[in-house]
Amino acid sequence: MTSRLRQFERHGIVTRTTYAEIPPRVEYALPPLGEGLREVLEAMGTWAMAVPDPESGVTA
Numbered sequence: 001m002t003s004r005l006r007q008f009e010r011h012g013i014v015t016r017t018t019y020a021e022i023p024p025r026v027e028y029a030l031p032p033l034g035e036g037l038r039e040v041l042e043a044m045g046t047w048a049m050a051v052p053d054p055e056s057g058v059t060a
Contacts, residue, residue, distance in 0.1 A: 013037065 005028060008014045013034040019025040030038060 008034075 005014060005016070009016050009028075012031060014028045015031050015034075017027045017029070019027075030041075
């Protein structure tokens with residue numbers, strides 16, 4: 001996942017902000033180019049939450 005997010009960052013789809021904390025913290029955000037994907041990403045998130053967890057057999 002990290003390598004995919006870094007690719008998105010290189011292409012301007014996401015921005016990455018790192019914080020010098022213990023433990024380290026990184027935040028990703030959608031710049032204007034990435035905002036065009038918001039609807040698709042939200043639909044994917046909705047779908048992912050509806051998929052049953054194979055370990056517990058319960059949906060999130």
